Amino acid sequence: xxxxxxxxxxxxxxxxxxxxxxxxxxxxxxxxxxxxxxxxxxxxxxxxxxxxxxxxxxxxxxxxxxxxxxxxxxxxxxxxxxxxxxxxxxxxxxxxxxxxxxxxxxxxxxxxxxxxxxxxxxxxxxxxxxxxxxxxxxxxxxxxxxxxxxxxxxxxxxxxxxxxxxxxxxxxxxxxxxxxxxxxxxxxxxxxxxxxxxxxxxxxxxxxxxxxxxxxxxxxxxxxxxxxxxxxxxxxxxxxxxxxxxxxxxxxxxxxxxxxxxxxxxxxxxxxxxxxxxxxxxxxx
Amino acid sequence: xxxxxxxxxxxxxxxxxxxxxxxxxxxxxxxxxxxxxxxxxxxxxxxxxxxxxxxxxxxxxxxxxxxxxxxxxxxxxxxxxxxxxxxxxxxxxxxxxxxxxxxxxxxxxxxxxxxxxxxxxxxxxxxxxxxxxxxxxxxxxxxxxxxxxxxxxxxxxxxxxxxxxxxxxxxxxxxxxxxxxxxxxxxxxxxxxxxxxxxxxxxxxxxxxxxxxxxxxxxxxxxxxxxxxxxxxxxxxxxxxxxxxxxx
Ligand code: SF4
Ligand code: SF4
Ligand code: FES
Ligand code: FES
Numbered sequence: 001x002x003x004x005x006x007x008x009x010x011x012x013x014x015x016x017x018x019x020x021x022x023x024x025x026x027x028x029x030x031x032x033x034x035x036x037x038x039x040x041x042x043x044x045x046x047x048x049x050x051x052x053x054x055x056x057x058x059x060x061x062x063x064x065x066x067x068x069x070x071x072x073x074x075x076x077x078x079x080x081x082x083x084x085x086x087x088x089x090x091x092x093x094x095x096x097x098x099x100x101x102x103x104x105x106x107x108x109x110x111x112x113x114x115x116x117x118x119x120x121x122x123x124x125x126x127x128x129x130x131x132x133x134x135x136x137x138x139x140x141x142x143x144x145x146x147x148x149x150x151x152x153x154x155x156x157x158x159x160x161x162x163x164x165x166x167x168x169x170x171x172x173x174x175x176x177x178x179x180x181x182x183x184x185x186x187x188x189x190x191x192x193x194x195x196x197x198x199x200x201x202x203x204x205x206x207x208x209x210x211x212x213x214x215x216x217x218x219x220x221x222x223x224x225x226x227x228x229x230x231x232x233x234x235x236x237x238x239x240x241x242x243x244x245x246x247x248x249x250x251x252x253x254x255x256x257x258x259x260x261x262x263x264x265x266x267x268x269x270x271x272x273x274x275x276x277x278x279x280x281x282x283x284x285x
Numbered sequence: 286x287x288x289x290x291x292x293x294x295x296x297x298x299x300x301x302x303x304x305x306x307x308x309x310x311x312x313x314x315x316x317x318x319x320x321x322x323x324x325x326x327x328x329x330x331x332x333x334x335x336x337x338x339x340x341x342x343x344x345x346x347x348x349x350x351x352x353x354x355x356x357x358x359x360x361x362x363x364x365x366x367x368x369x370x371x372x373x374x375x376x377x378x379x380x381x382x383x384x385x386x387x388x389x390x391x392x393x394x395x396x397x398x399x400x401x402x403x404x405x406x407x408x409x410x411x412x413x414x415x416x417x418x419x420x421x422x423x424x425x426x427x428x429x430x431x432x433x434x435x436x437x438x439x440x441x442x443x444x445x446x447x448x449x450x451x452x453x454x455x456x457x458x459x460x461x462x463x464x465x466x467x468x469x470x471x472x473x474x475x476x477x478x479x480x481x482x483x484x485x486x487x488x489x490x491x492x493x494x495x496x497x498x499x500x501x502x503x504x505x506x507x508x509x510x511x512x513x514x515x516x517x518x519x520x521x522x523x524x525x526x527x528x529x530x531x532x533x
Binding site for chain 1 (some may be wrong): 350373440469488504
């Protein structure tokens with residue numbers, strides 16, 4: 001492709017622009033929002049404690065950062081949510097001594113990887129964290145210049161793995177929906193199980209709904225459902241309908257990316273606050 | 286109504302610089318009107334390209350207060366006239382003079398995209414049948430007026446000067462219109478990946494923001510094309526499936 005010999009205007013320096021609006025607000029907000037989530041979620045994942053709340057009322061809330069719970073944490077009350085019971089010795093032996101054992105670290109790579117490789121998040125953090133570009137029609141750091149590689153070569157070419165994270169993420173929605181159902185199950189003082197609803201139940205129910213609205217608006221899913229075909233209508237009516245549905249959510253992908261991100265963090269926060277006793281979970285039914 | 290000052294790029298090459306022009310503003314004026322008025326009143330040699338004054342020819346692209354926009358569609362009552370309004374030529378193309386740039390690189394790029402290749406006609410009279418829903422998807426891309434504002438704002442061209450390796454959002458829209466067309470049988474994926482440099486796009490959506498035709502360039506053209514490229518070149522599972530079941 002010709003073009004190497006074009007006489008182009010000189011590249012601008014970082015932040016140089018003739019824009020008069022407050023172009024820096026959006027990248028700043030995105031930077032602060034993502035940073036806050038990363039800091040909180042890392043801290044919460046490293047705790048290895050207070051991710052489950054039973055309390056005097058016998059609630060059954062599991063933090064989404066710790067779901068699926070593969071192993072119980074040694075030395076802590078058994079939650080009954082773990083898939084494989086107590087943590088095996090070999091795992092505890094392998095665990096680095098400078099961080100407490102936390103089952104969250106065994107699973108968070110999947111939803112984390114899903115969001116990290118999401119098309120919306122990519123565009124947003126390339127801007128807010130790497131200033132590439134920091135905002136539209138605003139100059140970039142000079143060192144990148146013509147050395148820019150984009151997602152064309154290593155390392156960012158790996159972003160193309162996104163669809164595999166999608167397959168995992170769909171599974172996670174099922175697991176979190178199951179946790180929401182479990183949050184209706186209260187245990188009485190005598191050990192009997194009964195249906196109940198606390199504020200935490202509602203918090204845990206909203207979580208998979210928002211995550212679903214985010215995940216089912218995924219660009220890779222849209223491609224899988226119909227984007228890869230030139231004739232969507234040739235296929236079954238179900239496929240055409242599903243394509244329309246995914247497209248509808250896809251238009252609001254950014255909105256649900258933020259809402260679900262906030263809510264998953266808030267759900268952990270709520271369970272944590274209940275478990276540490278800072279909040280009393282209000283029983284509604 | 287008041288007077289307003291326009292800070293316009295004038296001259297060519299190294300000597301190009303901003304010059305202030307003040308002119309009288311009346312209701313309903315757009316930036317292109319002001320430029321024309323300035324030409325008539327005080328700068329008869331001021332060069333600017335325009336044609337329709339209706340946002341349909343794509344000729345009057347410029348950068349107004351730093352944002353790539355059509356001069357004929359930017360109403361003055363949407364701008365702050367208490368300070369000078371800057372009007373510059375596009376930055377992603379070679380400058381010719383004043384507000385005019387040389388956009389011919391775009392036409393060279395377009396020539397390299399494989400043409401529409403329809404399947405054999407569906408009916409004996411040489412016609413085809415398509416479902417509305419399938420055509421709707423590519424219809425959006427056909428609204429493009431080739432203003433090249435998306436090319437101008439795209440940092441891959443503007444800030445990284447990848448003109449030799451990157452076709453730019455306008456040409457991804459064009460390719461998407463052909464590639465997703467229900468009658469088309471051509472395959473442009475290798476071209477997209479290699480010579481058109483689709484991977485350089487880091488989906489930061491500036492092109493979508495500036496498009497005067499409101500084409501959802503990134504979400505509806507570029508990302509779906511990226512996904513098709515992943516199918517063809519990067520996803521081991523789809524490649525495996527294709528061995529057993531040849532694709533469309
Ligand atoms: S989304 Fe891609 S093509 Fe559009 S402006 Fe950004 S980098 Fe350029
Ligand atoms: S896609 Fe939009 S911005 Fe780009 S050339 Fe076409 S009309 Fe202009
Ligand atoms: S594109 Fe955002 S989740 Fe897949
Ligand atoms: S003059 Fe035709 S688009 Fe502005």
